[in-house]
Amino acid sequence: DTAVSQTPKYLVTQMGNDKSIKCEQNLGHDTMYWYKQDSKKFLKIMFSYNNKELIINETVPNRFSPKSPDKAHLNLHINSLELGDSAVYFCASSQFGTGSEQYFGPGTRLTVT
Amino acid sequence: AQSVTQPDIHITVSEGASLELRCNYSYGATPYLFWYVQSPGQGLQLLLKYFSGDTLVQGIKGFEAEFKRSQSSFNLRKPSVHWSDAAEYFCAVGSLSGNTPLVFGKGTRLSVIA
Numbered sequence: 410d411t412a413v414s415q416t417p418k419y420l421v422t423q424m425g426n427d428k429s430i431k432c433e434q435n436l437g438h439d440t441m442y443w444y445k446q447d448s449k450k451f452l453k454i455m456f457s458y459n460n461k462e463l464i465i466n467e468t469v470p471n472r473f474s475p476k477s478p479d480k481a482h483l484n485l486h487i488n489s490l491e492l493g494d495s496a497v498y499f500c501a502s503s504q505f506g507t508g509s510e511q512y513f514g515p516g517t518r519l520t521v522t
Numbered sequence: 523a524q525s526v527t528q529p530d531i532h533i534t535v536s537e538g539a540s541l542e543l544r545c546n547y548s549y550g551a552t553p554y555l556f557w558y559v560q561s562p563g564q565g566l567q568l569l570l571k572y573f574s575g576d577t578l579v580q581g582i583k584g585f586e587a588e589f590k591r592s593q594s595s596f597n598l599r600k601p602s603v604h605w606s607d608a609a610e611y612f613c614a615v616g617s618l619s620g621n622t623p624l625v626f627g628k629g630t631r632l633s634v635i636a
Contacts, residue, residue: 450629450631451626457623465621467623499565499566506618509618510571512568513566
C-alpha cells in the first residue's frame, strides 16, 4: 500500500491555465505539507496543514491555494500558471508535528510551456 | 534560525569504497536530525533520524550517522557503497516546538563508478 500518494505524476500545461494536484496519505498522520523542488533540487516548504487547519504558509504567491478536505487529503490548486512554476511538487505527512520525520509522496513534475 | 549546510554538492566514489557525506547544522537547542535519500525521479525516503540517546544511529540500506554536538555535525557514512546508492542525499534539521518546519540542506549528489 502506498503511504503518501500524489496525482498526477506528470502535468504539462500552458501558461495561464489553472491546475490541481491531489495528495492522500494512509498513515493516519495529522500533519501534511506541500514542498516545491526546483531544478537545482532545492526543497522549499510551501504550506502545512494540521487536522485541516493551515499552520504554515510560507511566502508563496496567492495563485497557489491549498485545500484540506480532511486530515488524510491535501490538494494544491494553482491559478494562472507561469513558466516559473515549473518544478517538482512533493506532498508529505508527519505524525508528531512540523519538525518531526516526514514521509514524502513520489512527486508531481509540473511543466509549464 | 535553523540552517543546514551540506558542503559537498557532488561526490563520486568507487563501488565498494567507503562513503562519508557531511552535514553541519545551526540550531539553538537540541535538534532533531534526519537524512533523506532521493533516487532519480523518486520522492524522498527517510534513511535515518536522531532525536536523543546514542549519538551513532543506524539506518536503512546499511547507512549510519553520528551526531557530534561539539562540531554541530551529523555526517552520514556507509562502509561499502553499492552502485544503487547513486542518488541525491539531503540532511534536515527540525524541532518539535511550535510549528517550525523542517529545514533541508541543498543536497549532495552521489555518483558511484565501477
